Amino acid sequence: MGRAMTDRFDFKTADRRWQQRWDEAQCFAADSASSKPKSYVLEMFPYPSGRIHMGHVRNYTMGDVLARFRRMQGFEVLHPMGWDAFGMPAENAAMEKKVHPGTWTRENIATMRGQLKRIGFALDWSRELATCEPDYYGHEQALFLDLMDGGLVYRKESEVNWDPVDMTVLANEQVIDGKGWRSGAAVERKKLSQWFLKITDFAEELLDGLGTLDQWPDKVRLMQENWIGKSRGLQFCFRLAETTPGGQCDVDVFTTRPDTIFGASFVAISPGHPIAEAMAAERPEVAAFIAKARQGGTTAAEIETAEKLGFDTGLEVVHPLDPNWRLPVWIANFVLMDYGTGALFGVPAHDARDFEFATKYDLPVRRVVAADASGAAAPVVEVENGDGIAVNSQFLDGMCTAEAAAEVIRRAEAAGWGKGTTQYRLRDWGVSRQRYWGTPIPVIHCESCGPVGVPRDQLPVVLPEDVSFDVPGNPLDRHSSWNKVDCPACSSPARRETDTLDTFVDSSWYFIRFASQPDDKPFDRAEAEQWLPVGQYIGGVEHAILHLLYARFWTRALERIGKIGIKEPFKGLFTQGMVTHETYKSADGRWLNPVEIEVADGGRLIERATGAEIERGRIEKMSKSKKNTVDPEPILDRYGADAVRWFMLSDSPPERDLEWSEGGIEGAARFVQRVWRLAQSPAGNQGEDLALRKKMHRAIAAVGEAIEGLQFNKSVAALYELTNATEKAGPSADRDLAIKALLLLVSPGAPHLAEESWMSRGEEGMIADAAWPSHDPALLIDDEVTIAVQVNGKLRDTLTAPRGSVKDVIEAQALALPKIQAQLGGNAPKKVIVVPDRLVNIVA
């Protein structure tokens, strides 16, 4: 037969063989009833966009290494996979390709499941779920009703991006340069009545809870802290000099800088403020201004970078600390209705936006903060938003910013015109989406009863299948046989809610459903608590705020209403970097995929199809628009699962971006073959090799530590070192042990290779069931150390000495070195610093 198998690792056979064996043995099915300690490893579940991309491969490889490592350490591991299957792309596909969103999504899932299986992930496929199936979203509807019963759901008006031509709501992503992506019409902000979850009730808890998340990256905790944005300040009331057409007689404002109250030169209200709206009803020019201010999308970035627009209402308010001082009331486009009270007082000298606004509309700029009292008269030429000493502020003069703020709050409270309050930047979570492909909100609107929850015995509220996407807008609105129902309370004709839930709701509890999935309820509390919280959660940084905050909130909300006994869903969090690739652009400006180009002589790049030279662009995140994606599937065909997995772990630290390169995957494939070749060397040798044994123990310690800390690139480097040393060593019993250890250490990253090698060496059972090797700490330490000898901090020589040598001996040895003598030139050293077992620094 002349099998070439022993020369080359045949991944085509091995990958399939071991994937099948693991499957048959149900190796990775998690047993909730197991008596072993439990470990829950979870990667953020994918959106089924069509095909697996390199970002998925990287993410799931990291989780897989950890899951397999934990299993080897003796844990009962839960490592599940599912599909975040609702979302806009399915509706876009429906419009473009005339395919039902469900069909498109389920086909994508089937494709991607097959792709994931080829990579050999240690997943418990028996727990697979897809959020677009009624057996998932029906339970979500039940939880929504639970939150309603718990008083955590309410309705209010809020603004959406409105396309006036297509007459449809647009996602932020669908607004390009202030225009609708399909119609090209200028987008407006429109008010709509929507469902909200009371996340602000949890602002303080969510903030406090960050303190308990010591296995989260600091940057993520900091970002969440800033997002919640707790600030202390003064809320107070400006009395209007005259009553408005709407009958209002005062304006509530909030400020984090009460110390600057004497620097006020105007009051600005949001275009959505009740006073503005009341005036708009009376005065067409106000209405026109508000319409203008509402042009453009709803995103913070857009609102804050838009040109500042103001409208002087002619109204005036009275300054609370000076009855003779009146301030004009403006409507301004940069004031957000959702933050604070929707109104503020402008202090141009000490706030950047106020400064810009005042400069444009020629409003006074008054200095009320200076570095010291002598700076009181200095003009303010650019905004000064730092702290300092109060000036030009009557009784506040001379106080520092904090004192002055406290004093204003004290006086306001004493006189009753305001009070010190805590304000959060966090806003309640609007969950209504005017779209078909999402979880139907289980509510029925009745003219006499108002909104009524769908009775639980009528759940799930299933999406109708017979819908069309040939007209813009939500098909559920047009589907009268679905949305016309009787009120569950009074039986009169009513209308089903046609909005669906934000897909972030779907991803706010899937980790609980993975842990426990009974048919008759969302989860079994006791079983879920066996596994939760998730021990290690892994995913992209782009989810650092929204998804992670919503999931934390949802968990706490369930805890508050008594559904579960945990407050934080994710004990450990790891945010991995992106997979990037060079970009290529032809002379006529087309982006080209890496498979469309080839390298000509001299390293020039040319387009295969045309032979024309092309330009090498910057390294960017793999994306369809830049065409710099590398499809994992052909790579799997060519190099096998382990090489791909290994490359994903090798080059870059996991939290940083990984650049896909041909050289990188080749290097990984070469390593796979090296290990295989090493595993083929005959076993059963005699004799010791202490140096190699030490290296083996060091590698066991280093690899374990690196995986524990999710520093996979370091574990790879340690394995290369062990491989190098083992290859060089002559036959010995220690070398046989080193090979065995190498296979165990390599197995979480390259499991097919490890299994095949394990079997070929005649080892018992599957390596998937083997235990992680232990190391002998005594073998990690060397008896001799190399000590650096510096003169004035510069390395001049080294010396070797027994570990733990006394200072004086080392110092004498260092001074006796010829190179050091030469440096000193006969002079006595001024000072000598000795760091035991490390270095000697001689100050000359």
Added chain:
RNA sequence: GCGGACGUGGCGGAACCGGUAGACGCUGGAGACUUAAAAUCUUCUGCCCAAUGGGCGUGCGGGUUCGAGUCCCGCCGUCCGCACCA
């Protein structure tokens, strides 16, 4: 605009708590094996110079220290998030 990060050879990166900068990999050079190629193996590879030695080096400019990639202050550049993309 606001918030967060990152920056080390030709490239990806390593460096415990402030203590020998460049582990490990990629690329490249030289050599071995081969009829040849591939594969594999050996060896070198931060830059500069008057080269068995010396100088310079962790984005830039300062500072603290016996000693700074690491700590502090000020810049520059790049990337990510901003509430309806997932």
